[in-house]
């Protein structure tokens with residue numbers, strides 16, 4: 001009885017049944033009541049007729065009528081009735097037969113009349129006669145003389161016919177009821193179907209919608225409540241569809257952002273199982289598809305972390321961990337997400353590659369240490385020489401002069417250092433303005449070589465150039481490039497012994513103009529070669545200082561070359577010589 005259709009049919013049936021039973025009962029009761037009332041009247045008339053005919057005024061019975069049943073047999077009024085005359089005690093006087101006393105009388109009716117001296121009627125009784133059930137009604141009528149009960153007329157009337165006709169009517173009503181119930185089932189099923197069919201369609205479509213087919217529209221067939229419900233359903237589906245489209249659009253956007261972002265993102269469920277990892281996270285932690293659990297991923301990289309510790313973190317709280325993965329510094333931000341019944345659903349980790357920041361930080365620290373160190377040596381020298389002078393050395397003129405010379409040299413060195421630092425700082429901050437113009441680089445080289453000739457001659461070095469094409473025009477800032485050339489040539493002179501050969505060559509490549517400064521000097525060990533362009537890096541510190549170097553010359557040269565979109569690099573064989581190559585884009 002789960003479907004509404006059958007429930008409706010059941011309701012119809014119950015209603016029809018109630019109506020039929022109540023109306024049937026009422027009809028039968030009415031007919032029966034009417035019939036018995038008629039019988040009672042008839043019995044009363046019969047009794048009165050008998051009284052008139054056989055009872056004299058003093059109440060005595062005319063003996064002529066001893067065989068009363070034979071007499072009444074002629075008259076229609078007495079048909080189907082047995083008549084007895086009783087004395088005042090209820091004993092049969094007429095008919096005087098042997099069967100008397102064997103009749104199954106309704107004694108109650110007789111006694112009622114004896115006591116009340118009024119006519120009494122009994123309820124219909126059913127008696128078995130010759131194998132057939134017969135229905136009778138007993139009736140007692142008092143014969144009174146004045147106030148004294150003389151005799152009683154007792155009539156037993158057969159009501160079998162009435163009973164039969166009531167039974168027929170009952171049967172008709174029962175059959176009619178069954179017919180009505182049968183018709184009710186047929187029509188009820190049909191009516192209920194017209195009601196439940198749209199609901200069924202609606203339910204089916206709602207199920208389809210729930211499965212995600214939100215674009216299916218339901219036909220609105222009527223304007224009644226179900227029609228309105230269908231319309232509301234269609235509207236709801238449309239809204240839902242729109243909302244889902246918006247949400248999935250947002251989700252796509254978010255997914256694209258997460259996929260392409262530089263930061264790594266990892267999401268784990270409560271059990272530490274990996275749910276999501278973007279490509280950046282894969283790269284940062286060098287993950288393979290086999291690693292599906294928190295501990296697998298981190299332990300493989302040698303990182304010991306407690307997943308439970310993160311899982312029990314308060315919402316909105318973030319824990320940071322700096323991890324060294326291979327040669328990279330990765331900063332991990334750990335946070336929990338979702339919180340049903342006070343428990344988080346898992347852990348989200350955002351990974352940031354902070355190697356560059358970390359290196360910059362290191363470089364900054366190193367730089368400060370280097371600057372302090374570079375300044376401390378000359379300052380200590382100046383201080384100690386000045387103190388010696390103050391302590392009396394000033395009186396010895398020759399000594400004082402040589403001391404002052406040292407102080408002056410150290411001051412020069414500090415000035416050079418500060419100037420180089422300022423120059424680098426300006427280059428870093430892009431404060432240096434480059435005056436780019438078309439310049440004949442050949443002329444610039446010749447000029448630089450000539451400027452360093454005296455310095456080279458002092459060391460008996462052979463400084464020359466080999467230029468095949470004396471007119472190569474490129475777009476550069478001549479002063480800055482002159483500075484680079486000067487630094488590289490002076491380095492070649494500084495780091496080469498006496499009699500060494502230094503050559504500056506100029507050549508052209510497809511896209512570049514190439515300047516090479518080659519010397520037959522001390523050379524640079526292979527391990528130091530990649531670092532000579534770093535700030536303050538010196539292969540032989542003592543020699544560099546002795547030569548008045550600051551360790552910043554090549555760093556400045558590199559900055560200037562990069563500003564020209566050019567390159568500078570060194571090739572060297574330790575003990576044999578060095579070549580510094582500068583390439584300018586054409």
Ligand code: ADP
Pocket residue numbers: 487491492495496519521522523524532533537538539540544545548549550551552553554555578
């Ligand atoms: P510095 O002021 O010490 O010369 P640079 O930055 O110019 O500083 O050079 C860095 C270091 O590179 C020098 O200290 C030196 O050790 C090495 N170097 C540079 N040029 C040469 C060269 N031609 N031959 C050998 N070593 C060189």
